[in-house]
Amino acid sequence: MKFNNRNVYVSPKSKIGRNVKIGDNSAIYDNVEIGDNSIICNDTVLGEPLPAYYQAPDYENPPTAIGPDSLVRSHAIIYAGCTIGAGFSSGHRITIRENTMIGDHCSVGTLSDIQGNVRIGNYCRLHSNVHLAQTCVLGDFVFMYPYSVMTNDPHPPSEDVKGGYIGDYTQVGVHAVILPGIRVGENCLIGASSVVNKRVEDFSLAMGDPIRVVMDIRKYVVLGKGKPYPWMYRFERGLPWEGIGYDVWIKQNAKK
Amino acid sequence: MKFNNRNVYVSPKSKIGRNVKIGDNSAIYDNVEIGDNSIICNDTVLGEPLPAYYQAPDYENPPTAIGPDSLVRSHAIIYAGCTIGAGFSSGHRITIRENTMIGDHCSVGTLSDIQGNVRIGNYCRLHSNVHLAQTCVLGDFVFMYPYSVMTNDPHPPSEDVKGGYIGDYTQVGVHAVILPGIRVGENCLIGASSVVNKRVEDFSLAMGDPIRVVMDIRKYVVLGKGKPYPWMYRFERGLPWEGIGYDVWIKQNAKK
Amino acid sequence: MKFNNRNVYVSPKSKIGRNVKIGDNSAIYDNVEIGDNSIICNDTVLGEPLPAYYQAPDYENPPTAIGPDSLVRSHAIIYAGCTIGAGFSSGHRITIRENTMIGDHCSVGTLSDIQGNVRIGNYCRLHSNVHLAQTCVLGDFVFMYPYSVMTNDPHPPSEDVKGGYIGDYTQVGVHAVILPGIRVGENCLIGASSVVNKRVEDFSLAMGDPIRVVMDIRKYVVLGKGKPYPWMYRFERGLPWEGIGYDVWIKQNAKK
Numbered sequence: 039m040k041f042n043n044r045n046v047y048v049s050p051k052s053k054i055g056r057n058v059k060i061g062d063n064s065a066i067y068d069n070v071e072i073g074d075n076s077i078i079c080n081d082t083v084l085g086e087p088l089p090a091y092y093q094a095p096d097y098e099n100p101p102t103a104i105g106p107d108s109l110v111r112s113h114a115i116i117y118a119g120c121t122i123g124a125g126f127s128s129g130h131r132i133t134i135r136e137n138t139m140i141g142d143h144c145s146v147g148t149l150s151d152i153q154g155n156v157r158i159g160n161y162c163r164l165h166s167n168v169h170l171a172q173t174c175v176l177g178d179f180v181f182m183y184p185y186s187v188m189t190n191d192p193h194p195p196s197e198d199v200k201g202g203y204i205g206d207y208t209q210v211g212v213h214a215v216i217l218p219g220i221r222v223g224e225n226c227l228i229g230a231s232s233v234v235n236k237r238v239e240d241f242s243l244a245m246g247d248p249i250r251v252v253m254d255i256r257k258y259v260v261l262g263k264g265k266p267y268p269w270m271y272r273f274e275r276g277l278p279w280e281g282i283g284y285d286v287w288i289k290q291n292a293k294k
Numbered sequence: 295m296k297f298n299n300r301n302v303y304v305s306p307k308s309k310i311g312r313n314v315k316i317g318d319n320s321a322i323y324d325n326v327e328i329g330d331n332s333i334i335c336n337d338t339v340l341g342e343p344l345p346a347y348y349q350a351p352d353y354e355n356p357p358t359a360i361g362p363d364s365l366v367r368s369h370a371i372i373y374a375g376c377t378i379g380a381g382f383s384s385g386h387r388i389t390i391r392e393n394t395m396i397g398d399h400c401s402v403g404t405l406s407d408i409q410g411n412v413r414i415g416n417y418c419r420l421h422s423n424v425h426l427a428q429t430c431v432l433g434d435f436v437f438m439y440p441y442s443v444m445t446n447d448p449h450p451p452s453e454d455v456k457g458g459y460i461g462d463y464t465q466v467g468v469h470a471v472i473l474p475g476i477r478v479g480e481n482c483l484i485g486a487s488s489v490v491n492k493r494v495e496d497f498s499l500a501m502g503d504p505i506r507v508v509m510d511i512r513k514y515v516v517l518g519k520g521k522p523y524p525w526m527y528r529f530e531r532g533l534p535w536e537g538i539g540y541d542v543w544i545k546q547n548a549k550k
Numbered sequence: 551m552k553f554n555n556r557n558v559y560v561s562p563k564s565k566i567g568r569n570v571k572i573g574d575n576s577a578i579y580d581n582v583e584i585g586d587n588s589i590i591c592n593d594t595v596l597g598e599p600l601p602a603y604y605q606a607p608d609y610e611n612p613p614t615a616i617g618p619d620s621l622v623r624s625h626a627i628i629y630a631g632c633t634i635g636a637g638f639s640s641g642h643r644i645t646i647r648e649n650t651m652i653g654d655h656c657s658v659g660t661l662s663d664i665q666g667n668v669r670i671g672n673y674c675r676l677h678s679n680v681h682l683a684q685t686c687v688l689g690d691f692v693f694m695y696p697y698s699v700m701t702n703d704p705h706p707p708s709e710d711v712k713g714g715y716i717g718d719y720t721q722v723g724v725h726a727v728i729l730p731g732i733r734v735g736e737n738c739l740i741g742a743s744s745v746v747n748k749r750v751e752d753f754s755l756a757m758g759d760p761i762r763v764v765m766d767i768r769k770y771v772v773l774g775k776g777k778p779y780p781w782m783y784r785f786e787r788g789l790p791w792e793g794i795g796y797d798v799w800i801k802q803n804a805k806k
Contacts, residue, residue, distance in 0.1 A: 039305065039321070039323040039324060039341075039343055039347070039355070040321075040323075040343065040347075042303070044301070044303065045301055045556070045557055045575070047554070047556065047574070049551065062303070062321065063301070063319065063575065065551070065552075065574065065592070067551040067552075068551060077348055080321070080339070081337070081593070083592070083624065085551075086624075087551055087552065091551070091552075092589055092621060099551070109348060112339065112342070112371065113369075113371070113625075115624065115625070115642055129389075130371055130389055131387065131389070131643065133641075133642055133643070133660050133661075148389050148407055149389075149405065149407060149661065151660055151661060151678050151679065151696075153678070163451075166407050166409070166425060167407065167423075167425065167679075169678060169679065169696045169697070169724075171696075181450060181451055183445070183450065184407075184425045184427075184443055184445075185425070185441060185443060185697060185725075187696055187697060187724050187725065189695070189696075189724055189742070193772065193775075193778040193779075193781070194693060194695065194721050194723070194739075194781075195675075195693055195721065195781060195785045196778070196781075196784070196785055197785070197787070209450045209451065211450070212425075212443050212445055212471055213441075213443065213469065213471055213725065213743075215724055215725050215742045215743055217742065227450075230445070230471045230473065230489055231469075231471055231487070231489045231503055231743070233742055233743045246503075247503065247743055247758075247759065260449065263449075266449040266452070267449075269449070269450075269451060269452075272452070273451045273452055273453070275453065295561065295577070295579040295580060295597075295599055295603070295611070296577075296579075296599065296603075298559070300557070300559065301557055318559070318577065319557070319575065333604055336577070336595070337593070365604060368595065368598075368627065369625075369627070385645075386627055386645055387643065387645070404645050404663055405645075405661065405663060419707075422663050422665070422681060423663065423679075423681065437706060437707055439701070439706065440663075440681045440683075440699055440701075441681070441697060441699060465706045465707065467706070468681075468699050468701055468727055469697075469699065469725065469727050483706075486701070486727045486729065486745055487725075487727055487743065487745045487759055502759075503759065516705065519705075522705040522708070523705075525705070525706075525707060525708075528708070529707045529708055529709070531709065
């Protein structure tokens with residue numbers, strides 16, 4: 039249905055891996071490299087040119103890489119200069135601006151908007167409509183939920199860009215806002231609609247506007263369900279410890 | 295302007311009603327059925343295939359139905375397996391994922407994102423950029439305003455999906471969040487930016503984070519305007535009691 | 551890369567200025583006028599027809615104007631009846647509905663959704679995913695950040711539309727909500743996730759839900775940085791006082 043080679047543009051300056059599918063109405067611009075076995079759905083733009091393209095006659099598109107085994111769903115726009123790892127998966131209509139680096143096995147949900155010069159680790163999952171301002175950084179296994187936002191300008195408008203940081207395994211609830219330059223530790227749970235205006239230490243269950251640490255998340259008990267956090271002992275779908283458990287995976291990893 | 299049969303793909307396995315218009319650059323995939331007199335605008339995808347399509351060579355697209363007299367505005371993506379009633383109307387760039395059932399005379403605003411396995415009654419209106427997580431349920435005549443969100447995961451990340459429920463006639467303000475599994479009653483007004491973390495009974499005027507019931511909405515008086523709620527006695531545009539009044543419509547309906 | 555004249559539709563009833571580029575897969579509908587040296591990127595729709603188009607056989611598209619030296623990024627939808635000034639710049643996938651008037655040198659970010667009958671002054675900047683309800687008004691030099699929303703219906707649902715107003719130089723933080731009919735003065739800073747439910751006077755630093763004025767912003771001191779507001783004395787990129795300073799510009803302007 040989606041791959042009829044109808045109205046597809048592939049730059050002769052791009053490098054398409056083996057067994058790659060490109061959907062109808064898509065455009066792969068100069069200097070894009072797509073890894074083997076990846077699927078680029080319809081109406082997608084890869085290697086979107088930078089602002090200079092509109093002015094400089096000798097503009098050269100910076101290299102863009104999408105790793106192997108990726109699935110980019112329809113209507114994505116990924117700018118030139120991005121490097122995205124293996125096993126990437128996206129929803130529809132994502133926008134990823136230039137010089138963003140995304141690790142392996144990440145997903146970016148429908149309508150999410152990554153503003154450029156962002157760094158995202160491995161196995162991160164952005165749900166729908168997440169907004170990351172320029173220079174923000176995510177560790178590994180960070181999950182962000184719809185309409186959560188990372189900002190970067192402490193005194194808008196300014197040129198003083200300070201993206202925040204979110205540590206490994208942390209979960210950021212819907213509509214939460216991370217203020218500029220703020221560091222959220224590892225293994226935190228940030229509640230829905232929180233405004234994170236100060237540093238949050240590892241293992242915090244935190245919520246509210248302004249953010250307030252409610253407890254050490256390791257002490258959080260759900261009636262009849264025990265202690266749900268850290269979550270890696272009870273959730274494994276698509277994660278490297280799937281089928282073996284987090285403890286075993288950690289030990290295997292330590293050996294390497 | 296929009297219907298020039300330019301770059302249109304219509305699957306031979308689809309079933310297009312009488313007097314249906316399909317806009318330029320649109321794609322109607324397998325097993326989509328469009329009711330009579332519907333207008334599908336440009337750059338729209340109906341019957342978007344499910345994840346299995348990318349792997350299973352014998353993938354069969356589940357049936358998708360759009361009712362008669364519908365107007366799907368441009369750049370919509372509606373997944374296979376959805377059933378949408380008569381008189382549907384959408385904004386631009388909506389996304390509706392699989393197995394969602396929407397009743398008659400509903401509208402879904404620009405950028406709204408319905409995550410699949412959602413049930414929506416009749417005459418519901420989602421304004422722009424509403425997000426409904428999987429398994430959420432709306433009654434009839436529910437109106438949701440921009441950036442309002444229904445969630446479904448009580449302890450993210452988990453496999454324990456619990457969509458919430460919103461009762462008939464309830465209005466959900468901009469940026470409001472309904473937490474997982476929460477039931478909001480009928481005829482409520484949920485204020486802007488509320489976080490609904492507990493059950494809200496019928497006829498509540500409720501707001502805040504966490505949500506707080508301010509009063510029985512039937513007692514709410516606006517200076518010089520009387521009691522605006524329940525709203526059905528003062529608002530009728532596009533509703534079944536238009537021209538006859540809510541009381542008459544209720545009586546007529548009771549007779550049937 | 552973007553301008554190959556591939557699958558482009560330009561109405562013979564449109565008027566395209568000198569040196570205008572139109573990207574692939576774009577459609578310029580009837581009665582659109584594009585100023586000289588403007589760039590309309592790919593997959594864009596200008597002059598999107600109004601609802602009457604779908605019913606009235608003699609529908610005539612109202613005139614739409616995009617000023618000279620504009621850059622409309624890809625996948626924009628701008629309705630017929632809009633008037634946009636010179637030096638306009640947009641992100642991707644913006645939606646601007648009918649009868650919106652935007653002054654000169656404004657920018658509208660990715661996914662922003664302007665609902666129609668909105669008035670925006672000069673040099674305003676909407677960042678990503680800003681939502682402006684019908685009849686809202688912005689002064690000059692107003693900057694709005696992601697997911698900020700202006701609403702217009704005091705008692706939803708109603709026909710009693712009352713857009714709000716934001717004064718010159720005011721900055722509206724991420725996820726802030728301006729309630730219907732509210733006036734925000736000049737030179738204010740509205741904090742992230744605020745709910746502005748009452749009038750805010752000029753020079754207010756205000757935040758919270760409900761909004762609370764913290765101080766006169768002219769008294770706000772940042773350690774080691776002095777007084778950042780009013781911001782025009784320290785930020786000039788793309789603004790008319792760039793290179794000469796705000797004071798000089800004001801004096802020059804006063805002479806005219």
